[in-house]
Structures are given as structure tokens and as C-alpha cells.
Amino acid sequence: MGHAERSHALLGPSGAHRWMECPPSARLEEQFPDSTSEAAREGTLAHELAEIKVRHYFYTPDFGKRKYTTRLNKLKKEDLWQDEMERHTDEYLDYIKGTALNLKSAPYVAIEQKLDLTAWIPEGFGTADCVMVYGDTIHVFDFKYGKGVQVDAEQNPQMMIYALGAYAAYKILYPVKKICMTIIQPRIDHISEWSCTLDELLAFGEVVKEKAALAIEGKGDYHPGEKACRFCRAKAQCRARSDFNVKKAFGIGELPPLISTEEAGKRLIELRDVVKYQKDLQEWCLSECLAGKEVPGWKAVEGRSVRDWTDMDAAFDKLISTGVTLEEMLYEKKPLTLAQVEKMIGKKDFQEAVGEFIEKKAGKPTLVEESDKREAITNKVTAAQVFKEEN
Structure with a gap:
């Protein structure tokens, strides 16, 4: 069965960050179609x-070169195929290979294994990308192709639920004591590793059991928030999220003449x-207007039109025939960007060939939350900088 044809549990591991934080959202989402995107x-x-x-x-004996090549050629015929997928998936494979080769003997490796989660989640199951078991340690690997949001392994509920399922599957055969979880996100050069003890994992499992019991019944409290609402199918119409954001936007109260940085940070x-909620709400109201429904105070109109050629080559030929004599007047010569050149010839060859001609300029300062892993910058002058300037 292909990945696209997989069945999904109501309380699946990939949505755990949502239904554990906001249990009733799982049943609320059932009213909305499970749409997909080109990125997905x-x-x-x-x-x-x-x-x-x-x-x-x-598993070369069972999945040899012929089977591999046949499957690969089939994938390459897909409309969304991109050659860069080869490089990114190689990075994923290299990490798993490296983990296995660092062990004293060959581990047990399960690929795309369906895991039984019913000990913690009613009717629960999930499919882990790769599970490796060796001695007293279970390794869980997750490949993420997205590049919009960085995903970390530490305390990641999806990874920990996969680990619970892996533990249930192998606890009779292996004396499991440690769990290692790794997320490989190659398109943003991000690999996140995190480990925990079996006791810590099982303690998390008790929390999962409690939250899942509420979610399956559609009970518990709504807890709207940026992370929980991001991929929720009910996010545009959810009353709890609407009230939550309206309260934020309009329930601030009387403002003093000036606010402190402490207040500013809290309000940000x-x-x-x-803003995200407003965008989701607008998209839903637009779809309602286009479907012929009335949204008081709003209507759908045609946006700004954009002109485009129906046949650019024919148009340029006619322009040249009517007096435009130089093609340079119609075409702009423009070099590829650094990133485009690197993508074309590959990172390693690019660095070896022209690495000496590249400088990495400091990015424009931007405000992020304190949890961001990048080092903080400041305009304060350090003592070392002062002495350097004097010298």
C-alpha cells in the first residue's frame, strides 16, 4: 500500500500535538473534509x-536492485517529482545507515511499520517511518520533507507515541531501557535528536491515555493556540478560537500612556x-460567498487582473518584424542566484569549486521568541570590541 492510501486513526500520532492540547478538537474536525495540498x-x-x-x-535480498529500480522509475514519472528529492532522501538514509554502522552488530530494522497503540489510545494505530532495535535501545526515525516549520524531537508527542507503539511491539523480545528519537528534516539542514528512559516514556503514556480518553468522547476543554490550531480543519469556524482571538484583539482594556518591554513581550x-486567525476566517468567508451564501458586511469580488502572453514567442516575432531590431531589447540577461547555481551542481561540488568566492553576510535583525535556538544579538559594545578598536 502506498503512503497516500494509508488509513488514518481518529487520534493519530501526527495530530497528537493538537488533540492532546485540545482534546475536543478531534471530534470537531470530523465535520470537515480531510483535504490535502500540493506540499503534502x-x-x-x-x-x-x-x-x-x-x-x-x-533488505537487499528481498528488495534488490531490480525491484528498487522499477519502483524508482515509477516515482520519477509522478508530476511532483523533483531531482532534489534524491539528495534529500540520501541524507535520511545516510543518517540511519550511520546509526546502524556505529553499533557492534546488525540491529533489527522495521520500515514503515504499522504500530498498535490501543494500550494508550482507543482504536489507535500509526505508521513509523523507521524503527531500529538493538540491545536495550529502541531508535525511532522520522523523515520530514517540509521546510516551512522546523520540527524538534525533544518532548515531541508524535515521536513519543511512535516509541510507545515500538515498545509494545518489541518488549517481549528486547530488554528495553532507553528510547532514542530522531527527526531528519533535510530541506532545512535540520536533524533533531532526543532520548529518554523507558520510565519517562511510560509516564508520558499515562498522559496520552488520559487525553485520548477525553478526545475520543469529544470531551475536555478547548485550548486554542498557534501550534494547536495550525493544521486543525475546524480552525476557521471554531468558536473557542474565535472568542480566544477576539478577546486578545479587543479585550486588552485601557492602555497606559507608555508600555514597558515586559508588557510588550507578553502582548506579542x-x-x-x-493575524493567522483573521486570514483563516477570511478564507472561509470567501468560500461561503463564492458558494452563494451571505456573509453580512462582506462580498466576493474579482481581484486585481494580471496580464500575460497567450503566445510570447509569436508576439516577440511580430514585434521584431515591425521594427524592434534587437533581441536584447526584448530579453533581459540575468545570472542565476547563488542558491540556484548550488542546487544545479550540488552542494559538495559547488563548495569545492567556488567556496572561496562566497561570503555569508549577517542577516537582518528579526524578533523571535526566546525559545528560538539562534544566539541573541545586541547593539551593546563589548569590552573585547572596544579594545580591538583601540588597537
Whole structure:
């Protein structure tokens, strides 16, 4: 079965960050169709490529070169295929290979394994990208092809639920004591690793059991927030989210003449979902207007029109025939960007060939939350800088 045809549990591991934080959202989402996007379909294709690479490496006798090549050629015919998928999935495979080769003997490796989660989640199941078991340690690997949001392994509920399922599957055969979880996100050069003890994992499992019991019944409290609402199908119409954001936007109260940096920081955090919610609400209201429904105070209109050629080559030929004598007047010669050149010839060859001609300029200062892993910058002058200037 291909990745796109997989069945999904109501309380699936990939949505755990949502239904554990906001239990009733799971049942609320059932009223809305489970739509997909081009980015999601692209990710599915990359996952299928990653799967056959790992399977070919660890189970060559059963999945040899002929089977691998046949599957690969089939994937390359897909509309969303991109050659860069080869490089990114190689990085995923290399990490798993490296983990296995650092062990004293060959580990057990399960690829795209369906895991039984019913000990913690009613009717629960999930499919882990790769599970490796060796001695007293379970390794869980997750390949993420997205590049919009960085995902970390530390305390990641999806990864920990996969680990619970892996533990249930192998606890009879292996004396499990430690769990290692890794997220490989190659398109943003991000690899996140985190480990915990079996006791810590099982303690988390008790929390999962409690939250899942509420979610399956559609009970518990709503807890709207940027992370919980991001991929929720009910996010545009959810009353709890609407009230939450309206309260933020209009319930601030009387403002003093000036605010402190402490107040500013707190309000930035409180208001971060307001703009996103407004966008979600606008998209839903637009779809309602286009469907012929009335949204008081609003209507759908045609946006700004954009002109385009129906046949650019024919148009340029006619321009040249009517007096435009130089093609240079019609075409602009423009070099590829650094990133485009690197993508074309590959990172390694690019660095070896022209690395000496590249400088990495400091990025423009931007405000982020304190949890961001980048080092803070300041305009304060340090003592070392002062002495350097004097010298």
C-alpha cells in the first residue's frame, strides 16, 4: 500500500500535538473534509522514495536492485517529482545507515511499520517511518520533507507515541531501557535528536491515555493556540478560537500612556495567533460567498487582473518584424542566484569549486521568541570590541 492510501486513526500520532492540547478538537474536525495540498502530496512522494532506499539498503535480498529500480522509475514519472528529492532522501538514509554502522552488530530494522497503540489510545494505530532495535535501545526515525516549520524531537508527542507503539511491539523480545528519537528534516539542514528512559516514556503514556480518553468522547476543554490550531480543519469556524482571538484583539482594556518591554513581550505572545486567525476566517468567508451564501458586511469580488502572453514567442516575432531590431531589447540577461547555481551542481561540488568566492553576510535583525535556538544579538559594545578598536 502506498503512503497516500494509508488509513488514518481518529487520534493519530501526527495530530497528537493538537488533540492532546485540545482534546475536543478531534471530534470537531470530523465535520470537515480531510483535504490535502500540493506540499503534502510532494511530501508523500518523497517519503515513498525514502522508504525504498532504506528498504533496499537493509533488505537487499528481498528488495534488490531490480525491484528498487522499477519502483524508482515509477516515482520519477509522478508530476511532483523533483531531482532534489534524491539528495534529500540520501541524507535520511545516510543518517540511519550511520546509526546502524556505529553499533557492534546488525540491529533489527522495521520500515514503515504499522504500530498498535490501543494500550494508550482507543482504536489507535500509526505508521513509523523507521524503527531500529538493538540491545536495550529502541531508535525511532522520522523523515520530514517540509521546510516551512522546523520540527524538534525533544518532548515531541508524535515521536513519543511512535516509541510507545515500538515498545509494545518489541518488549517481549528486547530488554528495553532507553528510547532514542530522531527527526531528519533535510530541506532545512535540520536533524533533531532526543532520548529518554523507558520510565519517562511510560509516564508520558499515562498522559496520552488520559487525553485520548477525553478526545475520543469529544470531551475536555478547548485550548486554542498557534501550534494547536495550525493544521486543525475546524480552525476557521471554531468558536473557542474565535472568542480566544477576539478577546486578545479587543479585550486588552485601557492602555497606559507608555508600555514597558515586559508588557510588550507578553502582548506579542498573546497576539501572535490573531493575524493567522483573521486570514483563516477570511478564507472561509470567501468560500461561503463564492458558494452563494451571505456573509453580512462582506462580498466576493474579482481581484486585481494580471496580464500575460497567450503566445510570447509569436508576439516577440511580430514585434521584431515591425521594427524592434534587437533581441536584447526584448530579453533581459540575468545570472542565476547563488542558491540556484548550488542546487544545479550540488552542494559538495559547488563548495569545492567556488567556496572561496562566497561570503555569508549577517542577516537582518528579526524578533523571535526566546525559545528560538539562534544566539541573541545586541547593539551593546563589548569590552573585547572596544579594545580591538583601540588597537
